[in-house]
Amino acid sequence: MTAYKDRSREELLQEKSVLEEKFKEVKAKGLKLDMSRGKPSAAQLDLAMGMMDVLNSETDLKCSEGVDCRNYGVLDGIREAKELLADMTEVSPDNIIIYGNSSLNIMYDTVSRSMTHGVMGSTPWCKLEKVKFLCPVPGYDRHFTITEHFGIEMINIPMTPDGPDMDLVEKYVNNDPAVKGIWCVPKYSNPQGSTYSDETVRRFARLNPAAEDFRIYWDNAYGIHHLYDDKQDNLVEILMECKKEGHPDMVYKFCSTSKVSFPGSGVAAIGTSKANLEYIKKQMAMQTIGHDKLNQLRHVRFFKDIHGMVQHMRKHAEILRPKFETVLNCLKHELGGLEIGNWIEPRGGYFISFDALPGCAKDIVAKAKEAGLVMTGAGATFPYGKDPQDSNIRIAPSYPTPEELAIATDIFVLSVKLVSIDKILENK
Numbered sequence: 001m002t003a004y005k006d007r008s009r010e011e012l013l014q015e016k017s018v019l020e021e022k023f024k025e026v027k028a029k030g031l032k033l034d035m036s037r038g039k040p041s042a043a044q045l046d047l048a049m050g051m052m053d054v055l056n057s058e059t060d061l062k063c064s065e066g067v068d069c070r071n072y073g074v075l076d077g078i079r080e081a082k083e084l085l086a087d088m089t090e091v092s093p094d095n096i097i098i099y100g101n102s103s104l105n106i107m108y109d110t111v112s113r114s115m116t117h118g119v120m121g122s123t124p125w126c127k128l129e130k131v132k133f134l135c136p137v138p139g140y141d142r143h144f145t146i147t148e149h150f151g152i153e154m155i156n157i158p159m160t161p162d163g164p165d166m167d168l169v170e171k172y173v174n175n176d177p178a179v180k181g182i183w184c185v186p187k188y189s190n191p192q193g194s195t196y197s198d199e200t201v202r203r204f205a206r207l208n209p210a211a212e213d214f215r216i217y218w219d220n221a222y223g224i225h226h227l228y229d230d231k232q233d234n235l236v237e238i239l240m241e242c243k244k245e246g247h248p249d250m251v252y253k254f255c256s257t258s259k260v261s262f263p264g265s266g267v268a269a270i271g272t273s274k275a276n277l278e279y280i281k282k283q284m285a286m287q288t289i290g291h292d293k294l295n296q297l298r299h300v301r302f303f304k305d306i307h308g309m310v311q312h313m314r315k316h317a318e319i320l321r322p323k324f325e326t327v328l329n330c331l332k333h334e335l336g337g338l339e340i341g342n343w344i345e346p347r348g349g350y351f352i353s354f355d356a357l358p359g360c361a362k363d364i365v366a367k368a369k370e371a372g373l374v375m376t377g378a379g380a381t382f383p384y385g386k387d388p389q390d391s392n393i394r395i396a397p398s399y400p401t402p403e404e405l406a407i408a409t410d411i412f413v414l415s416v417k418l419v420s421i422d423k424i425l426e427n428k
């Protein structure tokens, strides 16, 4: 396949008119397709329906420590839920607090508490002239909206195949006391689906922050979300690494069962040092008398242990894998060799990250919308919604049915081709 940039003006115009015909045909179908958010499909949600049956009016609702889960009590989570989520996030049950239904909520709360009350005795961030966060890009839009909401200045850190550019991270964290945090999705990252290398994690643990209240916000949302049994990414466990390097309090690990059981009705947790946990619990005691223990119990009785959860994730993979492959095969088949985009083939997570020619992402998303396909807004993967290159587009293949997905991907590649041709013609 000859790259578009190497074709003559006439050849490009001819290709464009063929593609425009095809585009008109799909547009006329009046489709309504959505590849914008990483939501599990109904078939995936069905996998956890057994959870509806594990608790009923006959069930013994006492947890292992004898507490009646129907009543108040147990601020930081029932023991068996701590064990399950501790295994999920690879820490000790003594290093975990179980929260409510959302890890994003814990992240918001963690930033909010640091703003108003500081971090273990440090000056509350709201009293400081400037507070900064490092943001590996492209990244998760909802992280960026939290820090933007609190007026925290966000600094872009380019992602490499091994994780964030650690030379830059070290430069900022070790020299600038206004840098208080970094957002990380270390495994099957949102949106690239890539995993931080062992060396990257070790460099994180070896950071020497200029600010005593600097923390790594380690959002391991896709820690057990593999697509393949035989090709799995491995992530070094960071809490232990930080402890080994003499920085036991430097990391907060966040996780939830949102994309294991039911998004919005799962169980979320923070894993961190005991000193951090004690500080957090003081605030928590004022926020709530305790989270939903019945839901914690429901999760434990359904999955039983981490092995049950891993088995369950295999069933998710069976549904997700063909969807990812449909998109990846189409990208390879339709765009391979044209030199109008790059993408990574992930082994897990929920997304495929597509980098179009600079200056094309917004137009591609708009073009796809014309034919009834909603994509994540261009720019959303960057702080302030501003992609300096206007190049990155996040593809979320999980929600549409396989049939819808095949059509959606066709619309996407058509849009990429049409917009890229216009861009190349502009410069010819």
Ligand code: PMP
Pocket (backbone or CB within 6 Å): 038, 101, 102, 103, 104, 105, 140, 185, 190, 219, 221, 255, 256, 257, 258, 263, 264, 268
């Ligand atoms: N973190 C990341 C990286 C995510 O992609 C998502 C969901 N899309 C979340 C957090 C949200 O998690 P929760 O449902 O636990 O709030």
